[in-house]
Amino acid sequence: MPDVTDQIIERTPLVAGNWKMFKLRGEARAFAHALAAGLDQVDEVDLAICPPLTCLADVAAILAPLGVGVLAQTAHQAASGAFTGEVSMSMLVDAGATGVLLGHSERRALYGESDGALAEKVPAALAAGLEPILCVGESEAERDAGVTEERLAEQVRHGLAGVASSLASDVVIAYEPVWAIGTGRTATPAIAQAAHAHIRAVLEELFGAAADEMRILYGGSVKPANAAELFAGPDVDGALVGGASLAVGDLLAIAAGALAR
Numbered sequence: 001m002p003d004v005t006d007q008i009i010e011r012t013p014l015v016a017g018n019w020k021m022f023k024l025r026g027e028a029r030a031f032a033h034a035l036a037a038g039l040d041q042v043d044e045v046d047l048a049i050c051p052p053l054t055c056l057a058d059v060a061a062i063l064a065p066l067g068v069g070v071l072a073q074t075a076h077q078a079a080s081g082a083f084t085g086e087v088s089m090s091m092l093v094d095a096g097a098t099g100v101l102l103g104h105s106e107r108r109a110l111y112g113e114s115d116g117a118l119a120e121k122v123p124a125a126l127a128a129g130l131e132p133i134l135c136v137g138e139s140e141a142e143r144d145a146g147v148t149e150e151r152l153a154e155q156v157r158h159g160l161a162g163v164a165s166s167l168a169s170d171v172v173i174a175y176e177p178v179w180a181i182g183t184g185r186t187a188t189p190a191i192a193q194a195a196h197a198h199i200r201a202v203l204e205e206l207f208g209a210a211a212d213e214m215r216i217l218y219g220g221s222v223k224p225a226n227a228a229e230l231f232a233g234p235d236v237d238g239a240l241v242g243g244a245s246l247a248v249g250d251l252l253a254i255a256a257g258a259l260a261r
């Protein structure tokens with residue numbers, strides 16, 4: 001039997017742009033065409049866009065056939081039901097989505113997306129054939145109180161409680177320290193790598209060797225100027241980008257930063 005511990009797992013970097021509540025359909029289509037034209041510059045990096053729901057189908061029609069992921073920014077765990085304003089995983093598939101962002105800190109803080117709901121949402125996404133990106137991250141107060149590692153472990157364990165090891169490699173984790181989101185304050189490469197290594201150790205407890213195949217993205221004020229140094233961390237497998245993902249050139253420049261790994 002080959003010694004699997006000696007195998008080097010190559011994880012393809014993933015750069016995902018979270019547009020949040022920005023862009024009308026025409027703007028989204030123009031962005032998608034411009035991104036399509038620039039894809040050959042970064043063909044060794046996986047790319048994904050998380051557009052608002054109103055333009056998800058437009059973006060998916062242009063980019064999904066080219067292999068770019070198109071993710072919703074949240075979804076409900078139930079297959080259907082009386083949940084006004086919500087959208088199910090199968091509705092997202094129907095609209096052309098390939099994945100879904102779950103547990104973003106803005107959803108957790110502003111809309112009460114809880115670890116308990118996420119424990120149902122991640123398996124529901126996988127069952128529908130969607131790639132989930134589960135976001136985790138500590139607040140500034142938690143970091144100052146020295147409970148970052150506990151908080152990250154708790155979020156990862158809850159969010160992935162219903163995921164079988166055989167499907168673990170289909171899940172992406174995004175480490176986004178809440179104090180770095182939209183603030184211009186980026187974690188240093190050392191802080192990011194330490195958090196990612198900790199998250200991977202928790203994933204190993206849960207899934208064993210499959211943890212090595214799981215991608216862990218960093219998010220929080222990622223820009224073209226700091227992307228390459230963040231991606232240098234061996235457990236930093238890409239980025240979840242907010243503000244800088246609104247301009248095609250910036251998103252491509254960040255993806256180019258991953259090529260140098």
Ligand code: PGA
Nearest residue numbers: 181182220221241242243
């Ligand atoms: P930011 O957002 O890049 O604007 O900090 C990151 C995110 O919220 O995913």
